[in-house]
Amino acid sequence: MTDQPTQTGRIIISVDAMGGDSGPAVVVAGIAKSADKNPKIGFILHGQEQELRKLVAKRRVLDGRVVFRDCPDVVTMEDKPSQVVRSGKNTSMWSALEAVRAGEAHGAVSCGNTGALMAMSMLRLRKLPGVNRPAIAILWPSRNPHGFNVMLDVGADVRADAKDLLQYALMGASYARNGMALSRPRIGLLNVGTEEHKGRAELKEAHAMISDFADQANFEFVGFVEGSDIPGDKADVIVTDGFTGNVAIKTGEGTANLIGDLLREAFKYSPLSRLASILAITSLNRLKKRIDPRRVNGGVFLGLNGTVVKSHGGADATGVSAAVKLAFTLAESGFAEKLAARVASTAALAQDAAHSVSQSE
């Protein structure tokens, strides 16, 4: 960061400015929002430098807070992860991760192709020692006092065995402690029923393993939870495989969007209902804000050497700013280091536990 000495003391977020559905202007608007709210934040911006310099020049709040990295290529939403890891060295996504790998930035944010970002992150940042499958964790609106639950995995990998689910529990607990300030998070394991005899074999095995680790990893294990508990208040962290998690959050999002659209229609139906919608606008906006997915935009990649936040491809400036804030919060809390220590200290024990569970069966 030789070209920007004013960055000293700031927490630096490495931002892939390309690859989102709305283009780099929205990304720059998003980081400007973050810079405006947070004097402790600085950026390395990756993409077509000429274009980015123009966009940044329009935002006075970004003066002296952005370092540029020129990248000729962009990963598109259609690119296959397997190709991108081979031929993607000149992309803004690669460059954004490289800055984290080299220790120049404290975390990375990208709105690009999720599969490509995960494949590249695994290649460049490498998995934490002891982690078999990294996971993507998101926040979901819930009935809990803090307003959101952590859910993982929501799509890093379509498979997860009992040991992977244990690691998700450990990583999710660490995330809830550092990202949401919950000192002793409650962990639930997603199943089709709460009775211990229900569900798939790997879930019964994972139930025993997670239960064994609750005390030493400082979380509370509430046992099996159901889909209805994802937005509920029974657990703070919902653990599942990436296939189930991905389907569940997309179903929840789709249902919420349908209700939102039908609500708007209902309010347009008659003169009386149109008047009602004007009277209720403040209350409805408050509700909207409470469950606004943009406010909690950002899937965090867990289990890597470094913090990577995947912002929604269709995120607007508010969404990008939320993802940047998440990367900042985690960087400031020293999350990556704490998670690495947690996983390392339990990895050996997990091996033992897996061993004894499989022997006892």
Add this chain to the structure above:
Amino acid sequence: MTDQPTQTGRIIISVDAMGGDSGPAVVVAGIAKSADKNPKIGFILHGQEQELRKLVAKRRVLDGRVVFRDCPDVVTMEDKPSQVVRSGKNTSMWSALEAVRAGEAHGAVSCGNTGALMAMSMLRLRKLPGVNRPAIAILWPSRNPHGFNVMLDVGADVRADAKDLLQYALMGASYARNGMALSRPRIGLLNVGTEEHKGRAELKEAHAMISDFADQANFEFVGFVEGSDIPGDKADVIVTDGFTGNVAIKTGEGTANLIGDLLREAFKYSPLSRLASILAITSLNRLKKRIDPRRVNGGVFLGLNGTVVKSHGGADATGVSAAVKLAFTLAESGFAEKLAARVASTAALAQDAAHSVSQSE
């Protein structure tokens, strides 16, 4: 039905009056609603006869339309399916299924324990020839013109291989034709992305098999769909395994309930918003009715020799009546017979298809 000669010409629904969360009074209120709307319906009511007779006597519309079957025992929500199939012969649930098996009723409805009902149904009604795993299909509010999509399996079995998923597609298509009058239903296979290379191995195999059957089974295959398409308008029938389906619908329900509660809170917030809620009440009630789960109450068990509808355990009279109506509609359309014919005609072909797919890999 010797004690009720007036039932002649009616479609007879066998109703398990016990085992729901709200007791037999709600079940009787529900069948009275149905009887009031539909002169072509008659009932066999299973449970503690003395109590049921008292409840029925209060509803004039049920005069001469109910046959009673006295059953001393009740399956509770806590009973394990494996126990119930051994020791449940004197329960109202068993008796309700027995009436279908004996050909005295055209379909059965129960609000009881889902797992027990499925286990008993498999034991008493037996699987259709060619069906490996029966499935539970539900209707989910959607953006489609008919207002709902069919989704299966939502929890009959936590496993499903490619051949099972093909059978679900065939059974779901048949259900959509007979239950929803869609002549050529669009079938989608649930996955974590719409690209053909995504997801688990059994899904890729199922994709090929379902695609091969689309023409001869008279449905359109739209390929992979995502969780967001469950309430969407891309497909009419969503096919998935029972684990994923169960988690998805419970997540959707939980999210919808959370939004509903927050909406009520929002309208209570200020005098202005309270006034707004009064002005908007008609519109909001219309919205509520549109997505009211009670209106589409009833999971249909597919793949058995006979129609069984599982009503929600917490259903009120409106919910019970909706489940009864569903059983009636399916019975009237000759659904069970058509489905049996469809599965039989494709079972042999499916075997061949599975064989050729596995050979080509």
